Amino acid sequence: MSDAEPSIFTRIINGEIPCYKLYEDEHVFAFLDINPFSLGHTLVVPKEQAATLDTLSDESSAAIGRVLPRISRAILAVTGAVDFNILQNNGEAAFQSVFHVHFHIIPKLEDGSGLAWPFATKQLDPEVGAQLAETISAAIE
Ligand code: 5GP
DSSP states (O other): OOTTSOOHHHHHHTTSSOOOEEEEOSSEEEEEOSSOSSTTOEEEEESSOOSSGGGSOHHHHHHHHHHHHHHHHHHHHHHOOSEEEEEOOOSGGGTOOSSSOOEEEEEEOTTSOSSOSOOOOOOOOHHHHHHHHHHHHHHOO
16 A cells, blocks of 8 residues: 555544544544454554554654553453453564554453464574574664
8 A cells, every 4th residue: 555545544543434433642543443353452553654563653653652551451441351462463474454553452351252372483592582682682773
């Protein structure tokens, strides 16, 4: 999608597509996911239309960071969940389907619904870890 073309989430933010809205401020919009892992599954979206997190401005990132815990607390209070996941996908191979940054808040409910475990993991090789930590920490701007 080109940056000029409004994403489905921009159209939701603009009120062109209906949603179950939970929260809005100057930079952030939150609404229920239409196809939830569990009841209360919420999407927290910057109003800035950036496709992936690495391209999001500091201002929008800070605004999202400020409200994620607050919205999570409300979801936990209402659903009765204690446990929850924050999921944030970037790129098709990483399961992103809407190319407008969004954070999923997914409560883990007593009925077992929520994000499924296990994820596929592989133990970190110590040499690879040391090398990666050095190069990535040096690349952080
Ligand atoms: P992704 O796979 O990109 O991380 O997640 C995109 C999410 O957006 C999915 O969980 C999907 O259910 C949700 N979604 C896609 N289109 C709409 C829509 O029109 N309305 C709402 N509320 N959620 C949507």
